[in-house]
Amino acid sequence: MDIQGRKLIKIATAGSVDDGKSTLIGRLLYDTHSLTTDKIEAIERSSKQRGYDYLDFSLATDGLVAEREQGITIDVAHIYFNTDKTNFIVADTPGHVEYTRNMVTGASTSQVAIILIDARKGVIEQTYRHFFISNLLRISHVVVAINKMDLVEYSEDVFLKIKADFDVLVGKSDFTEEQITFIPLSALKGENVTRKSEHMPWYVGNTLLDHLEVLEPEDLQESAAARFPVQLVIRPKTEAYHDFRGFSGKLYGNTLQVGDRVTVLPSGNESTIKSIHFFDQELESAAPGSSIVLTLADEVDCSRGDMIVKSGEAPSSEKSISATICQVNSKALKVGGKYILQHGINRVLAKVDQIEAKIHTDFSGTEEAEQLKLNDIGKVHFRLSKPIHFDSYHQSKSNGAFILIDEGTFDTVSVGFIE
Amino acid sequence: MNLFIPNPKEAESIYILREVAAQFERPVLLFSGGKDSITLVRLAQKAFFPAKIPFPLLHVDTGHNFPETIEFRDWLVKELGLELIVRNVQDSIDQGKVREERGRYASRNTLQTTTLLDAIEEFKFDACIGGARRDEEKARAKERVFSVRDDFGQWDEKNQRPELFDMLNGKIHVGQNVRVFPISNWTELDVWEYIRTENIAIPSIYFAHKREVFFRDGLIWTANEHVFREAHEEVVERMVRFRTVGDMTCTAAVLSEATSLDDVVAEIRESTISERGARIDDKRSEAAMETRKKVGYF
């Protein structure tokens, strides 16, 4: 539940330049009355200045000066809107070839991906890449939005041809649990976005907004083993809480409850959950996603970076790992390179042992590579200074992903998905 | 078993605040006395309870704040036993570091930047926690949760670190600092609903009250000695409230009858004008916010 008791759905958009992502988001904002009059006036003014005879909704989201000048989206923007039932967060990710990074970033926090296709162009190489990335990130709901239907006379044949081409791609995917929905629409004219189109009586499915609204966050959440990475030890040392020693963190994967038998990693010490706190409340049990404080029945060693798990549900602990890497920085990843590896909140040192292969993002296989450059995706083997306690990304997104930090610049240079 | 179901936005903000305490040596919470920074204080209480909030608050006082805001600030700090640091724009002016603006739209809003950067240097703060939200303004929509600034407080929008999943990279070099925005993903309505649900105290000017005002450019301005007014701009009394509590010189009021939190939330829901629509400083140009951010405004 969100703050207003509405459910929260996070969406990433993908599409090539000019497929209409910004227009679609602007349209969703406009039709859900999420644009205030001063913003609409600003859009009207800018549209007129540019000599358009329609409202250019992309102006609602293209925020930076450089973008407005060039008329393109250059970085991930987050946009918020809500209906009576649902709060939405949309990551507007640009679709240029060189911006794989942005889609991976936007998709990493999303449960739903909208892949846009220009009805006139159909499935193109970029579409392959967008679908590949949504698979890599294991996004369980994909909406294929076939846009600009107004420019192809709202033709069902065009829609069916694109759907058939896309289905060929789906056949190549190894992620079989995902749900894929095709919607023909016109972002500019508002057809099938929030209003059912009269021009496409042959389409019997939901409008885009209706489709997004019926998704349940529970269906989108993964169910895995409970993982509790300790962020901070809370020691108030006040009179009222003299002996209080709590472990604060965010719970992932599953619930924890008072009385659960737990193991602290890496020490392997066992104890029992004595109490669970959220601010001044004491809880019996907490659902995944809770930022809570735990106390344990025994005086066990436990500090930042340690992980509390249910006994008998231990993750893997290894000093060498294989992962799929997406390079998100212009500095290339090379064999022998040393990095700070941040897995959740825990940091260790990592050395690149081997680059096994570079993976083609168009489903055409792999090739040998000496290095991974910005926007490249590859299979990489690492050796670590200390073991990390992980699950495979397929089992647990939160405990199966990491970032690499450059030791010199401290920039985030890669994201990894553990096998 | 009673299962606790978290509010995802609140849980995320608490997670971020704990990362700040863990990853930085000298964090500070930038406190304006407004609803967003008051919400941050509540979230910080929750993040560290039963321990105290492990960082001080910093208020950059323009000297043109509403007296109600300052009263509230001092009350809150005392009530919660917080540490408060105040630095004054007036001192930066007296030291000749910045020059007071003149004329119709004179404001000390942009002058705050210098005072803030000086305070960061004085206390060697490495993380400044702010209440900005991405829904406030288009340029903010691309802001990171951990936003790295150079020695001059500058923001380079093309060179931001990507933020993947909820992993936060706060590693910085000496001289750099990070602006942290724990409520990035909240909307204005989220904040108001939260204040109501949690029953959080806020300054009285957020509620409808009688005030001496005048009208200019379709906005309602506070009439007093700090706000430049032309002779023909007539002062009248109206029932108004404020949606943001910045400087008196750059915060416009809205006509309102909302005297309770329920009324305010209902008004925000119905509202068709954005919160920043009542920020006089943003009106100067469409690219206003981005320009100010590039030079270190938070």
Ligand SMILES: Nc1nc2c(ncn2[C@@H]2O[C@H](COP(=O)(O)OP(=O)(O)O)[C@@H](O)[C@H]2O)c(=O)[nH]1
């Ligand atoms: N005819 C038509 N034009 C569209 C539609 N959607 C977007 N466009 C136009 O396509 C161009 C690119 O749109 P934009 O939203 O900026 O694309 P983005 O690069 O994916 O964000 C703009 O000129 C839009 O007006 C549509 O459904 N029909």
Ligand SMILES: [Mg+2]
């Ligand atoms: Mg765009």
